[in-house]
Amino acid sequence: MRFQHSICAALLGITATASPSPLFGNDFTPEQLDFFEQKIRPVLIEKCFDCHGSEAKSVKGGLLLDSRDGWIKGGDTGA
Numbered sequence: 001m002r003f004q005h006s007i008c009a010a011l012l013g014i015t016a017t018a019s020p021s022p023l024f025g026n027d028f029t030p031e032q033l034d035f036f037e038q039k040i041r042p043v044l045i046e047k048c049f050d051c052h053g054s055e056a057k058s059v060k061g062g063l064l065l066d067s068r069d070g071w072i073k074g075g076d077t078g079a
Contacts, residue, residue: 044065044066048065049065049066052064052065052066052070053065053066054066054067054070061075061076061077062075062076063075063076
């Protein structure tokens with residue numbers, strides 16, 4: 001489980017700073033959106049959304065990663 005948290009943290013950093021994320025509602029090139037959909041979203045779904053998705057039984061750390069508002073708000077320890 002700790003490994004999954006590391007993956008989520010790494011993806012959060014990558015997605016927030018380097019990768020295009022439709023979650024942030026900005027305009028992106030088709031190539032950037034394709035990169036996100038092919039490389040980032042599948043990992044988020046596989047490794048993060050079970051604990052950090054709106055359909056999770058218990059959202060860990062108060063952090064939701066499946067919505068723009070969740071990314072902006074952050075979790076229990078802040079944005």
